Amino acid sequence: MDIFEQTENLQKEVQETVITDAEALEKFRIRFLGSKNILKDIFGEIKNVPNERKKEFGQLVNKVKQTAEEKFAALQEQFQQQNTTAETIDLTLPGDVTNLGARHPIQVVKNQIVDIFKRLGFAVQEDREIEDDWHNFTALNMPEDHPARDMQDTFFINVNPDIVLRTHTSSVQVRTMENQKPPIRILSPGRVYRNETISARSHCFFHQVEGLYIDENVSFADLLQTLDFFVKELFGKDTKIKLRPSYFPFTEPSAEVDVTCFICGGSGCTVCKQSGWVEILGCGMVDPKVLENCQIDTKKYAGFAFGMGVERITMLKYQIKDIRLLSENDTRFLEQFKSAR
Numbered sequence: 001m002d003i004f005e006q007t008e009n010l011q012k013e014v015q016e017t018v019i020t021d022a023e024a025l026e027k028f029r030i031r032f033l034g035s036k037n038i039l040k041d042i043f044g045e046i047k048n049v050p051n052e053r054k055k056e057f058g059q060l061v062n063k064v065k066q067t068a069e070e071k072f073a074a075l076q077e078q079f080q081q082q083n084t085t086a087e088t089i090d091l092t093l094p095g096d097v098t099n100l101g102a103r104h105p106i107q108v109v110k111n112q113i114v115d116i117f118k119r120l121g122f123a124v125q126e127d128r129e130i131e132d133d134w135h136n137f138t139a140l141n142m143p144e145d146h147p148a149r150d151m152q153d154t155f156f157i158n159v160n161p162d163i164v165l166r167t168h169t170s171s172v173q174v175r176t177m178e179n180q181k182p183p184i185r186i187l188s189p190g191r192v193y194r195n196e197t198i199s200a201r202s203h204c205f206f207h208q209v210e211g212l213y214i215d216e217n218v219s220f221a222d223l224l225q226t227l228d229f230f231v232k233e234l235f236g237k238d239t240k241i242k243l244r245p246s247y248f249p250f251t252e253p254s255a256e257v258d259v260t261c262f263i264c265g266g267s268g269c270t271v272c273k274q275s276g277w278v279e280i281l282g283c284g285m286v287d288p289k290v291l292e293n294c295q296i297d298t299k300k301y302a303g304f305a306f307g308m309g310v311e312r313i314t315m316l317k318y319q320i321k322d323i324r325l326l327s328e329n330d331t332r333f334l335e336q337f338k339s340a341r
């Protein structure tokens, strides 16, 4: 092998040597760049190279040296960086705190309500928030110009007054009665809208859970038993209910339901305004006219319905004084419900 070939081989070696740690790099440095490196030895052979090729040979040896220097510098830098990162990771430091979210109190209470009725065989039924006049009003025995429409200040769409933002989830009950044959046992939770001035007590949108039960031989006693079970599950087994006669166009008879104040137990406090009772829902036997509107045979079937505001129950349960807190989504407020289920 002549001296040119030997030098070419060294060039190859420099390029191809795989170096993965500092020890191998030091060996590489000694071999190619150290004070007694192999390139010096080979350069010493220049005396035996014919004159006309001396320049070519000198350039070739220099190229090997340069390649070795560059490779060494690059690897040295790489190893140093790895070292510093390894040193700066302090495994004894406490980990980053992951800030877990919390369920919104409205969801917490809605789930509690739904779970109780699920145990009584009620299935959850949801539907659209943008409704037509028929499902929100007319089918529910509130024809146009019916004064009861004023009870629910409605958001209409300007260009088409037949389209409304639903004012209650009773519209879901109408849709279910139109599409399903009795027996029907549904719960319709969802967001509803009313054109009310926003204050500590009322908002232009809120949430309801309404229920509907239609079957043969359903009576007012069934309604009473269902609600009695519900309030005892939600507020505690000592809770009592009281029904006050009321009016809804879609139920007859209709009632509003009060429960014994679960804060003071009935002795009177600020939550129940010293009365010992708090109002939580409206209910009644479904008006036969509503059943007929949905093609349900009123000779065979009867039913009851009820509806409650989730915000109201949430505010009572957690003694929240301003309904706006429930939609502002201030995390300082919401974080307090982390443990609520």
Ligand code: PHE
Binding pocket: 167, 168, 169, 170, 210, 248, 251, 282, 283, 284, 305, 306, 307, 308
């Ligand atoms: N839909 C009524 C409301 O929004 C509540 C209700 C439902 C009352 C069913 C009676 C029966 O005010």
